[in-house]
Amino acid sequence: MADEALFEFLHMEIVSHIYKEQQSGKAEMDNKDRAVCVSVLEGMGFRVGQGLIERLTRDSPSFKDELDIMKFICKDFWTKVFRRQVDNLRTNHQGTYVLQDNKFAMLTQLSSGKQYLDQAPKYLAFSCGVVRGALSNLGMESVVTAEVSVMPSCKFQVVIQKL
Amino acid sequence: MSRQSNRTTDSKKMNSELFTLTYGALVTQLCKDYENDEEVNKQLDKINKNISKWPQTFERGYNIGVRLIEDFLARSSIGRCQDFRETADVIAKVAFKMYLGITPSVTNWSPAGDEFSLILESNPLVDFVELPDNHSTLIYSNLLCGVLRGALEMVQMAVDVKFVQDTLRGDNVTEIRMKFIKRIEENVPAGDE
Numbered sequence: 001m002a003d004e005a006l007f008e009f010l011h012m013e014i015v016s017h018i019y020k021e022q023q024s025g026k027a028e029m030d031n032k033d034r035a036v037c038v039s040v041l042e043g044m045g046f047r048v049g050q051g052l053i054e055r056l057t058r059d060s061p062s063f064k065d066e067l068d069i070m071k072f073i074c075k076d077f078w079t080k081v082f083r084r085q086v087d088n089l090r091t092n093h094q095g096t097y098v099l100q101d102n103k104f105a106m107l108t109q110l111s112s113g114k115q116y117l118d119q120a121p122k123y124l125a126f127s128c129g130v131v132r133g134a135l136s137n138l139g140m141e142s143v144v145t146a147e148v149s150v151m152p153s154c155k156f157q158v159v160i161q162k163l
Numbered sequence: 164m165s166r167q168s169n170r171t172t173d174s175k176k177m178n179s180e181l182f183t184l185t186y187g188a189l190v191t192q193l194c195k196d197y198e199n200d201e202e203v204n205k206q207l208d209k210i211n212k213n214i215s216k217w218p219q220t221f222e223r224g225y226n227i228g229v230r231l232i233e234d235f236l237a238r239s240s241i242g243r244c245q246d247f248r249e250t251a252d253v254i255a256k257v258a259f260k261m262y263l264g265i266t267p268s269v270t271n272w273s274p275a276g277d278e279f280s281l282i283l284e285s286n287p288l289v290d291f292v293e294l295p296d297n298h299s300t301l302i303y304s305n306l307l308c309g310v311l312r313g314a315l316e317m318v319q320m321a322v323d324v325k326f327v328q329d330t331l332r333g334d335n336v337t338e339i340r341m342k343f344i345k346r347i348e349e350n351v352p353a354g355d356e
Contacts, residue, residue, distance in 0.1 A: 003262065006182055009231055010186060012230075014188075014189050016226070017189075044188035044189070047188050051184045055180055081181055
């Protein structure tokens, strides 16, 4: 089934819609508007991530520890959502993890280099939310950010919030 | 390992679940942004790109449809349809199956042969969805109408698409009515672009 294309189109439309909504009536977007757009997209991704992780882990046994959860995110969850596994997982063993995906699904259609680099964050916000939502329903509050230097490779930084 | 078997059976479903959940998030966001359901319906729909005042709901579907048709033609290598009946069959049997994994049935042809209904036994967009009472007039899957209209406009057919029945609002099946309006001329005037 060609759902990948359908989801990618829907995602593009959602990003475009949120940005257009924010801009309506104003000549230009300032940084505050951009921040609002990003947090709206991230919030949508959060809800989706929560739902997805519930479906995915319904029948699987509980996880041993934080690292086990992160490995699950990198392998099974990433495969289900982004159709490939994370290429590289690094951690400082103190709650910070960096997930590197060299061919991130949301960026492959944008460019394969430095072109449109400034547009990339718009298309990553939703995915950051998905990861944060998934972790949240697995019992881990986190802050997820993404950075891109060369498309379509992308690094997600997950910082687990300890209470 | 139980996790292994989950993967193989769910792998096809997972992509559609991602799409379903994301669509749900979009509709929720639109409901937050606009006060009444009619606005949201229009947003999901957007009938004509020339009518710039229409709220944007439909526009979303329309924009998706305009791009989806190219993807569809590339994947399916179907040639030009000879008439509206063939178009209906291609939409139901090839396009819906390819993107949503369901095959609606084509029925209720009008005597003139320019209107038909697509009956969907199940609608993947509404897999986990219930409409709360205060949103009973919301046409949840209105994006589909926009997609169909946008896609067909790119192959020079102007059609009117609307939901006649909707399982979310208590009907037994989901029925989409498509009406052929006219064939769009190939040469679009320069001012339109």
